[in-house]
C-alpha cells in the first residue's frame with residue numbers, strides 16, 4: 001500500500017520557517033520586537049493582540065510578497081528528502097492553507113530544490129489523519145492529537161508545541177532518518 005511507505009511532511013514551521021518572516025512583518029507593522037520564542041501558544045491570538053483574521057491575512061501577505069525571504073528550518077532539507085526517497089520512501093507534503101498562497105509554496109519548494117513525491121493542499125477542515133501516510137512530521141498540537149494509531153506523528157520542535165511532552169520530537173529534519 002502507498003501509505004505504508006509514505007512519510008508526510010507539514011510545510012509551515014517544519015520545512016519553511018515562516019514564523020521568522022511573519023514576525024518581521026508583525027513587528028514592522030506594530031513597532032514591536034517579538035521573537036519566535038515568545039510565541040508559546042499555537043493560537044497566536046492568545047499571545048499577541050491580533051485577531052484570527054489578521055493572523056491569516058499576515059500569513060497570506062508573507063507567502064505572496066516575501067516567499068523568497070522565508071528560510072528553510074535547516075539548510076539540508078533537500079538532502080534529507082532526497083535521502084528518504086533513495087531509501088524507498090515516498091515524501092508527501094501535506095499543507096493546510098489559504099488557496100491564494102498555493103503557487104508561492106511551489107516557487108519556494110523549487111527555490112530550495114526540495115524533491116518530493118506529491119503535495120496535498122488542504123483548503124477545508126479535513127483532518128490530516130485521513131490522508132495516506134504512516135508517519136507525519138508536524139508542529140501543530142492539534143494535528144498531534146488528531147493522528148491516530150497505527151499512524152505515527154513526530155513533533156517538529158517549535159515554541160508553541162512544547163506543552164506536548166509525551167511525543168517524539170525533532171528540531172532538524174535530518175533527525176528523522178534515525179527514527180524510521
Ligand SMILES: [Mg+2]
Pocket residue numbers: 010011012013014138139140
Ligand atoms: Mg505547520
